[in-house]
Amino acid sequence: MKFEHFIHPFGEPMIALSNAPHRGGLTEASGFFFMMVPKNYSGDYKADCLAFERDNGLKNFVGFMTAADVRKVLATSRSGSVTAYVTAGVTNPAIAGDEPPPWEPGTINIALVIEEGLTVGAMANAIMTATEAKTYTLLSLGYNATGTTSDGIGVFAFDGKIEWAGTATELGISIGKAVRKALEESLRKWEKTRER
Numbered sequence: 001m002k003f004e005h006f007i008h009p010f011g012e013p014m015i016a017l018s019n020a021p022h023r024g025g026l027t028e029a030s031g032f033f034f035m036m037v038p039k040n041y042s043g044d045y046k047a048d049c050l051a052f053e054r055d056n057g058l059k060n061f062v063g064f065m066t067a068a069d070v071r072k073v074l075a076t077s078r079s080g081s082v083t084a085y086v087t088a089g090v091t092n093p094a095i096a097g098d099e100p101p102p103w104e105p106g107t108i109n110i111a112l113v114i115e116e117g118l119t120v121g122a123m124a125n126a127i128m129t130a131t132e133a134k135t136y137t138l139l140s141l142g143y144n145a146t147g148t149t150s151d152g153i154g155v156f157a158f159d160g161k162i163e164w165a166g167t168a169t170e171l172g173i174s175i176g177k178a179v180r181k182a183l184e185e186s187l188r189k190w191e192k193t194r195e196r
Contacts, residue, residue: 004071006034007056008085010156014113017123018154022049022063026120030060032111032154034074034087039067039105064152067105072193075185080174084130085111088186093138093145100149108134108186109152110179116171117160126155126165129172133179141187 009031016029022045023029035052037043049063068089075086091106110130118126130153135146166172 004069005036005052006070006074006085006087007058007061008032008111008113010113013060014156015118015120015123015159016062016154016156017120017127018062018152020062020064020152020154021045022053023061027062028060029062029156031058032062032064032156033058034070034085034109034111035063035065036070037065037067041065041067041105062154062156064109064111064154066107066109068107068190069193073186073189075182075189077178077182077185079177079181080170081115082171082174082178083113084175084178084182085113086179086182086186088183088190090138090143090145090148090187090190092149093143094147094149095144096146106148107150107152108148108183110134110183111154112156112175112178114155114157114171116157116162118157118162118165119160122162122165122171123155123157125172126157126175127153129165129167129175130155130179132167133176134183137180137183137187141184
């Protein structure tokens with residue numbers, strides 16, 4: 001299998017808040033990437049992500065990993081000032097609070113690029129709203145799950161004064177719409193890869 005990846009540079013640095021394996025947490029980012037790894041991957045993710053960044057001439061990128069075929073499952077959707085980039089693989093669906101299933105590789109990665117100025121609190125609020133949209137999408141499509149055991153999420157925005165991104169705000173509505181549409185499309189693409 002040829003490994004395909006997705007690299008998205010920003011026109012100017014943005015503030016990032018994520019749980020990404022590469023440069024996760026709160027940082028400044030020049031872009032992000034979805035890096036494809038083998039289904040039985042058990043490597044040194046920190047070293048491998050750093051090598052990927054260097055090998056591709058990138059600097060200060062936030063990096064996510066997935067065993068899903070990025071070329072086949074990547075979906076994007078824009079609503080208002082929000083663009084959602086999603087890769088989905090649900091071989092290990094899980095419900096928050098339940099004992100996890102036997103481990104299998106499978107991840108839903110969501111990267112939200114918000115072309116507005118947000119406080120860090122609003123970025124945390126955006127993660128909450130995106131997670132609610134992810135869970136609703138999974139349940140509405142018949143997955144008995146709130147996510148997988150290894151989901152990744154990142155919010156990228158400019159430093160600014162918008163304080164809220166919940167479901168009662170225009171920004172939150174845009175986040176929900178973008179995530180729901182992109183995730184649904186990515187899941188349908190992923191299901192087609194499993195039918196072969």
